[in-house]
Amino acid sequence: MVFERKDLLGTRDLSAIEIRSLxxxxxxxxxxxERPLKKVPxxxxxxxxxxxxxxxxxxxxxFEIAAKRLSADAxxxxxxxxxxxKGESLLDTVDNxxxxxxxxxxxxxxxxxxxxxxxxxxGARVVNAGDGANEHPTQALLDLVTMSEHKRVGPGLTVAxxxxxxxxxxxxxxxxxxxxxxxxxxxxxxPTMLPRELDKIPGLIVCERPEEALDGVDVVMMLRIQLExxxxxxxxxxxxxxxxxxxxxxxxxxxxxxxxxxxPGPMNRGVEITSxxxxxxxxxxxxxxxxxxxxRMAVLFLLGGQGHE
Amino acid sequence: MSPNEENSVCSARDVEQILKxxxxxxxxxxxxxxxxxxxxxxxxxxxLARRLKRIINETxxxxxxxxxxxxxxxxxxxxxxxxxxxxxKTEIPFSLDGVTVILVDDVLYTGRTVxxxxxxxxxxxxPQSIQxxxxxxxxxxxxxxxxxxxGVSVPASPQxxxxxxxxxxxxxxxxxxxxxx
Numbered sequence: 102m103v104f105e106r107k108d109l110l111g112t113r114d115l116s117a118i119e120i121r122s123l124x125x126x127x128x129x130x131x132x133x134x135e136r137p138l139k140k141v142p143x144x145x146x147x148x149x150x151x152x153x154x155x156x157x158x159x160x161x162x163x164f165e166i167a168a169k170r171l172s173a174d175a176x177x178x179x180x181x182x183x184x185x186x187k188g189e190s191l192l193d194t195v196d197n198x199x200x201x202x203x204x205x206x207x208x209x210x211x212x213x214x215x216x217x218x219x220x221x222x223x224g225a226r227v228v229n230a231g232d233g234a235n236e237h238p239t240q241a242l243l244d245l246v247t248m249s250e251h252k253r254v255g256p257g258l259t260v261a262x263x264x265x266x267x268x269x270x271x272x273x274x275x276x277x278x279x280x281x282x283x284x285x286x287x288x289x290x291x292p293t294m295l296p297r298e299l300d301k302i303p304g305l306i307v308c309e310r311p312e313e314a315l316d317g318v319d320v321v322m323m324l325r326i327q328l329e330x331x332x333x334x335x336x337x338x339x340x341x342x343x344x345x346x347x348x349x350x351x352x353x354x355x356x357x358x359x360x361x362x363x364x365p366g367p368m369n370r371g372v373e374i375t376s377x378x379x380x381x382x383x384x385x386x387x388x389x390x391x392x393x394x395x396x397r398m399a400v401l402f403l404l405g406g407q408g409h410e
Numbered sequence: 411m412s413p414n415e416e417n418s419v420c421s422a423r424d425v426e427q428i429l430k431x432x433x434x435x436x437x438x439x440x441x442x443x444x445x446x447x448x449x450x451x452x453x454x455x456x457x458l459a460r461r462l463k464r465i466i467n468e469t470x471x472x473x474x475x476x477x478x479x480x481x482x483x484x485x486x487x488x489x490x491x492x493x494x495x496x497x498x499k500t501e502i503p504f505s506l507d508g509v510t511v512i513l514v515d516d517v518l519y520t521g522r523t524v525x526x527x528x529x530x531x532x533x534x535x536x537p538q539s540i541q542x543x544x545x546x547x548x549x550x551x552x553x554x555x556x557x558x559x560x561g562v563s564v565p566a567s568p569q570x571x572x573x574x575x576x577x578x579x580x581x582x583x584x585x586x587x588x589x590x591x
Contacts, residue, residue, distance in 0.1 A: 126496070126497055128499065129480065129497040129498055129499045129500070130497070132499060132500055132501065136533070136534060137534070137535065138533045138534070140533070141483035141484065141530075141533070142483065142484055142529070143482075143483040143484070143488060171483075399497070402483070402497065406488045
């Protein structure tokens with residue numbers, strides 16, 4: 102096993118070997134979800150704290166289920182119920198949690214680098230569950246687990262990511278992980294949603310039109326349009342966005358015949374993806390959710406099962 | 411270590427003979443062969459279980475279900491292991507309720523692996539009984555566990571290394587004892 106880090110903060114600095122060993126490990130955890138008794142004792146007596154300073158249902162639930170299936174004690178702390186609303190600083194909150202001796206902290210925060218800062222400060226292991234628009238490593242890794250169920254994830258594979266790339270940590274973590282494995286990634290978005298810093302990544306192609314991005318691709322990944330950002334005028338109207346960038350059946354026909362369709366959720370049906378495609382036979386969106394639990398079990402086990410030196 | 415320091419206990423032909431005897435004993439002891447299932451402990455226990463399945467199929471004309479079990483998540487030393495053991499795939503594609511499980515492993519030593527395997531099996535269902543078949547019993551138990559079917563007993567001290575090699579993973583069958591370096 103070649104994963105010996107204290108924390109999982111992003112995919113950007115992971116080696117191909119580390120990524121592969123995480124994916125391989127997740128494969129072994131899939132089967133636990135099919136057992137009548139979905140629990141193994143591996144992390145008995147360990148405490149996992151889900152520290153969510155941003156709203157989240159899917160990711161938090163997924164981490165919570167993963168921790169509980171490993172027999173860890175999972176505790177949830179979300180911003181709305183926390184002392185943050187009473188004015189406590191982030192570091193004070195973290196110090197207080199650290200004083201309760203958790204083994205793993207799963208952190209989501211709207212600031213880039215929040216998980217990194219916390220990881221430096223605490224002895225507990227830290228998993229970044231999303232820091233601003235920077236990284237969301239477990240989402241990218243579960244996406245790769247899902248891709249590997251259908252495709253060989255490596256050189257020769259082409260993935261199109263379409264949507265608000267600039268504000269998407271899911272896109273960034275996927276881009277880093279996929280390009281590290283030699284996958285070709287095409288990104289496509291309205292110019293206001295295209296990040297500038299990604300230009301020089303080898304294996305990354307920026308496409309102006311979705312038709313260009315979709316042409317013959319093996320995997321289509323649609324990103325959620327954050328309707329709450331619409332007041333920032335990143336695109337003229339939701340209807341225009343849906344018309345130009347939305348994934349419908351006609352556009353999907355441009356992709357390879359056996360292409361799969363992914364979406365990290367939550368979906369805006371009728372905006373970035375039509376219901377016909379989202380519920381169609383090529384969508385693997387719910388497989389992504391199932392694989393998320395297995396991948397997060399693998400991550401928690403690899404971090405939390407390690408003896409402390 | 412050089413190969414000549416190895417003390418070979420059994421050669422390939424011996425291993426095959428031993429497995430035939432164990433298969434015979436399993437069938438002899440369990441009159442309800444239809445209730446038998448084989449579960450091998452990864453990795454070499456699975457290879458041995460697969461061979462027992464073949465032998466029982468040939469001699470008793472019974473095709474027993476075969477499962478594989480990874481016990482990593484049930485180990486009692488996870489908290490002190492300094493680096494991570496690899497978790498491999500457990501595959502038990504049949505119900506364990508009411509059946510007789512023949513648990514198969516290559517070497518029985520401290521008994522801790524078998525303890526972990528039994529805990530894991532019981533999480534899958536409620537077998538009517540679990541019986542243990544091992545190719546080598548090397549003694550030095552740390553838990554009150556005994557095998558029902560033993561290929562060879564090799565009394566060895568904790569300073570010795572008892573190795574079972576099987577064709578499926580190693581290219582040849584051999585049981586050896588050598589000093590631990």
